[in-house]
Amino acid sequence: MSQNILLIGGHGKVSQLLTPLLLAKSWNVTSMIRSPDQKVTIERLGQGQPGKLNVLVNSVEDVKNEADAKKILDQVKPDWVVWSAGAGGHGGAPRTLAIDRDAAIAFTKASIHNPSIKKFLTVSYLSSRRNKPSWWSEKDWQYAQKVNNEVLPTYYKAKLAADEVLTVLAKERLDEETKKGVKETERFCGISLRPGSLTDEKAGGVSMGKIGCEGKVSRETVAYAVVSVLETEEARGWFDMLDGEEDVRESVKRCVKDGVDCVEDEDLGDMKKNIADL
Template sequence: MAHNILLIGGHGKVSQLLTPHLLARSWTVTSMIRSADQKPTIEKLGKGQPGKLDVLVSSVEDVKSEEDAQKILEQVKPDWVIWSAGAGGSGGAPRTMAVDHDAAIAFTKASIHTPSIKKFLTVSYISSRRNRPSWWSDKDRESAQKVNNEILPTYFKAKVAADEVLTVLAKERYDEEAKKGVAEKDRFHGISLRPGTLTTEKAGGVLMGKITCQGKVSRATVAEAVAAVLETDGSRGWIDFLDGDEDVGAGVKRLIKEGIDSVDGEDFGGMKERVAKL
């Protein structure tokens, strides 16, 4: 089935690796980029591909509200949305909050509140969580705390909030659709894809599921994982992964079959309270 995808943050390193994977599946991709001078780089990614590539020049920094995000969704009319944007550390804390918190949450809410959109996938990171899950070691906990509290405190604040909005609102819509008798494959699926430290290595296998938070994964593998997760029915929830030996597609199918969701260990009640205040 052909899909119409809005890829937010299309000029990012992962997105540039991802775009050919999406187009190779004959999907239509609208790559949303910050400035017109980035357009030639993106257009090259569509050459020789069976899918259709459109480029939308519109900065995520201009998206201040759900209404702003909704206008873009109405223009593109996607059925799937990928959030792969990020301030990348430039512009300091204010820009990080504007992009990774405000705009990310605005697009998340607008997408979930749009009935025609069936999937929303955000590229997060493996330590974006408030609690220590049962499968983490003491060293995992220490590593995550160092990243979240010392190295990337503003980024953590932004990303964990956006992850929680997606988790809570996606579950609410999924459950509502289930009550209405909507088939599982046709319900809304919210996905937080959570890689370890990104590298420039070639794509390879994965270690996926309830795993250590200490490790690396190549951007090329992240791109393959995004495509694999989207094309596999039943993918939803938090998916943690690092470089490993398992085939990406097989790993995704295994998680679904075994019902593994790395959100386990988080306080869903506390999440709902925080999300209600945003």
């Protein structure tokens, strides 16, 4: 079945690899970019594809709250939303917080509060968590602590906040839909895809699920993983991933079948307190 997808951050490296893959599924994509100068680059990605590509010029920096995000969603009318935007380290801490936290949370809230939107996927990163998961070694935890507190402290705060808002609100909507008797395959899917350090290598296999945090993953593999998660029924939760040996699609199916959700060992009650003022 054809889906209408809003891809936020359409000019990013992962998004440019992802767009043709989405269109090849006969899904329709609205690629949201910040500048008219980027439009020609994005339009080329749709050539010869069965899905329809639209380009929306609207900077995420102008999205200050849920109401701003809702206006864009009302205009695009997507079935699914993919967040792959980011400050990319440009503009200092204020810009990182404005995009990776505030705009991301605005779109997350607006999407989850829109009953016609069935899936929201954010591209996060593997170390975005507060607690040491039981399957990590002490070396893994020390590595994550260094990345989060010394290398990327503002980015960590921003992505963690966005991940926690998605996790809490997605669960609340899912629980409500379950109570109402909504069919399992039609219930909301909130997804945090969490790759390790990104590279420009060709796509390959993955290691997905309860893995360590040190390692790399190809941007092209991440793009294939986004498609695989979106097309897999009942895929929801946190998906940690690095380069590995398993086929991407089979890895996603395995995680869903086995109920693997890497949010395990995080505290939902604490998350609710953390996001109360966001």
